[in-house]
Amino acid sequence: MVSRSAFGFIGFVFLSLVWVSHGGITSEFVRKVEKTIDMPLDSDVFRVPHGYNAPQQVHITQGDHEGAGVIVSWVTPSEPGSSVVLYGTAENKRVFHAKGKVTTYRFFNYTSGFIHHCTIRHLKFDTLYFYEVGIGMSPRQFWFRTPPKPGPDVPYTFGLIGDLGQSYDSNTTLSHYEANPKGQAVLFVGDLSYADNYPNHDNARWDTWARFVERSVAYQSWIWTAGNHEIDFAPEIGETKPFKPFTHRYRTPYRASDSTSPLWYSIKRASAYIIVLSSYSAYGKYTPQFKWLEEEFPKVNRSETPWLIVLMHSPWYNSYNYHYMEGETMRVMYEPWFVQNKVDVVFAGHVHAYERSERVSNIAYNIVNGKCSPVSDESAPVYITIGDGGNLEGLATNMSEPQPKYSAYREASFGHAIFDIKNRTHAYYGWHRNQDGAAVVADSMWFYNRYWHSVPESS
Numbered sequence: 142m143v144s145r146s147a148f149g150f151i152g153f154v155f156l157s158l159v160w161v162s163h164g165g166i167t168s169e170f171v172r173k174v175e176k177t178i179d180m181p182l183d184s185d186v187f188r189v190p191h192g193y194n195a196p197q198q199v200h201i202t203q204g205d206h207e208g209a210g211v212i213v214s215w216v217t218p219s220e221p222g223s224s225v226v227l228y229g230t231a232e233n234k235r236v237f238h239a240k241g242k243v244t245t246y247r248f249f250n251y252t253s254g255f256i257h258h259c260t261i262r263h264l265k266f267d268t269l270y271f272y273e274v275g276i277g278m279s280p281r282q283f284w285f286r287t288p289p290k291p292g293p294d295v296p297y298t299f300g301l302i303g304d305l306g307q308s309y310d311s312n313t314t315l316s317h318y319e320a321n322p323k324g325q326a327v328l329f330v331g332d333l334s335y336a337d338n339y340p341n342h343d344n345a346r347w348d349t350w351a352r353f354v355e356r357s358v359a360y361q362s363w364i365w366t367a368g369n370h371e372i373d374f375a376p377e378i379g380e381t382k383p384f385k386p387f388t389h390r391y392r393t394p395y396r397a398s399d400s401t402s403p404l405w406y407s408i409k410r411a412s413a414y415i416i417v418l419s420s421y422s423a424y425g426k427y428t429p430q431f432k433w434l435e436e437e438f439p440k441v442n443r444s445e446t447p448w449l450i451v452l453m454h455s456p457w458y459n460s461y462n463y464h465y466m467e468g469e470t471m472r473v474m475y476e477p478w479f480v481q482n483k484v485d486v487v488f489a490g491h492v493h494a495y496e497r498s499e500r501v502s503n504i505a506y507n508i509v510n511g512k513c514s515p516v517s518d519e520s521a522p523v524y525i526t527i528g529d530g531g532n533l534e535g536l537a538t539n540m541s542e543p544q545p546k547y548s549a550y551r552e553a554s555f556g557h558a559i560f561d562i563k564n565r566t567h568a569y570y571g572w573h574r575n576q577d578g579a580a581v582v583a584d585s586m587w588f589y590n591r592y593w594h595s596v597p598e599s600s
């Protein structure tokens with residue numbers, strides 16, 4: 142026989158769970174209080190490869206719309222050297238070659254090395270390739286695996302990293318991501334090097350950042366989103382062309398999606414269709430980005446790529462007291478499209494903490510009707526802020542109180558996430574905080590695809 146007090150206890154537990162599921166969770170986890178500082182220039186992670194004019198800062202990203210192309214980029218420090226990439230499907234038989242181009246730029250008193258970009262096209266899907274750069278001088282070898290051909294039930298695992306920087310915490314974040322053997326490509330939501338925090342935007346910190354992340358991005362594509370730290374607008378030192386270092390160093394396959402700017406574009410990768418937006422380019426009505434996005438949504442075929450993912454830097458739903466409402470004007474412009482087109486998930490950065498939303502929309506408001514609060518909406522995306530890579534600016538710890546209903550989970554810790562697509566209906570999402578072992582998941586959720594299986598989820 143169960144006593145009355147036991148019933149009371151069970152009732153209390155049940156009520157507690159109900160309260161938690163409707164009220165959102167603000168994690169009580171508090172990390173050790175240490176200042177987030179950049180790794181010094183002589184750190185091991187920044188080391189220059191041996192050999193005269195050896196290629197450094199090697200990185201790859203998707204090079205076409207379907208995933209059969211790769212853009213290989215690298216820097217030679219002393220002279221241009223060769224822009225050729227040798228590649229093949231066997232380690233000792235790199236029998237194909239592609240020729241790229243070399244560029245340089247100046248930024249105030251800094252002159253870049255020789256930046257090479259080479260697009261390799263018409264690769265076989267789901268195939269391991271070996272490649273070599275620095276031909277004729279001090280060659281270096283790497284490898285990558287192309288994604289499977291786009292298809293509705295192709296499993297694929299993305300890593301999520303944002304606002305990484307080059308601090309000791311950044312190194313921990315990257316190491317945790319690397320420790321997970323499942324990650325096949327990184328969706329990077331902006332703010333790469335934080336070089337602009339140094340005097341005169343010391344572009345040598347763009348070089349150190351690229352050497353630091355080479356150990357991952359030379360072997361798997363990172364999909365680039367531009368953040369505010371990519372703008373590098375500094376009229377006080379005569380630098381008035383926004384995004385100059387970023388666009389010289391990082392290429393995107395924007396022309397393949399009929400975009401007119403490398404800052405917004407789309408790709409297919411396995412079972413995902415990924416739209417990348419620029420929070421810091423014009424996006425109002427009649428602008429190039431608006432017109433492109435308006436024509437982009439009808440092109441998404443959910444029978445081929447069921448998972449519709451959007452990347453941007455500045456979040457639309459953010460309950461921290463940092464960058465509060467900075468994403469609001471873009472939300473007002475584009476949120477109705479996201480709901481109509483059943484976007485599955487939006488990943489953003491900018492706020493140096495972690496937050497996951499409920500499925501909500503705020504599109505009913507028409508100035509006079511007063512309906513200006515987010516409401517539950519099963520056609521709306523989940524919004525995830527993952528700007529917690531670990532840069533030198535430190536954590537955002539100050540949250541608005543009480544936690545808004547739309548906020549499902551929030552925590553001021555550094556970390557990264559994994560979006561693991563199983564098939565057309567299910568994807569497992571997990572967020573990993575840096576203070577835990579690499580395999581520990583601190584927040585997780587089963588995603589049900591909004592097009593194929595649009596029923597409520599629970600985390």
Ligand SMILES: [Fe+2]
Pocket residue numbers: 304332368369370454490491492
């Ligand atoms: Fe940012």
